[in-house]
Amino acid sequence: MVTLNRIYTKTGDSGETGLGDGSRISKASGRVAAIGAVDETNSAIGIARLDAEGDGDAMLARIQNDLFDLGADLCAPEDGRKAPTSDKRGRLRIAEAQVERLEREIDAMNAKLAPLTSFVLPGGTALAAHLHLARAITRRAEAAMVALAQDETINDAALRYINRLSDHLFVMARTANDGGMGDVLWMPGENR
Secondary structure, three states, X not given: OXXXXXXXXXXXXXXXXXXXXXXXXXXXXXXXXXHHHHHXXXXXXXXXOOOOOHHHHHHHHHHHHHHHHHHHHHXXXXXXXXXXXXXXXXXXXXXXXXXXXXXXXXXXXXXXOOOOOOOEEOOOOHHHHHHHXXXXXXXXXXXXXXXXXXXXXXXXXXXXXXXXXXXXXXXXXXHHOHHHOOOEEOOOXXXX
């Protein structure tokens, strides 16, 4: 567990930050951009949870915890320093089981929805709108992670997780819109 006695350390004042393996990198690096986009995704989900209840809130709570796991995964480069020998589990990485859980939840929610007849615009209920915003931010986080993966090795399960998460949030938004009945549908060229 992490203990934070002081919030500011002044070690980042020169534009660098420390990673989980003890190395230091520029705050303008692709890795820090990916970590920041994942953090922003988590923050948007926190806003969505203000309107969520029951099973939906529980799913979002699990996702928020997973996103901290994802941040820890990204914070410790695959080819970086090894975990201390006292830590028998090694570095925290997103596991395939977390991806599979998202897939099961997506399938369960989607089975109750009417098939789509058009693209869905972000909106409907407050919860659906917030979930769509979180989904859009998730897609940016995924793009940042893909860009990072072009230059450095990252956990394949982490990439699958962030890809499934945008799908999960989309299906969850439809669920929040009265099982899709309240979806706001795109009307191509309607305002020409």
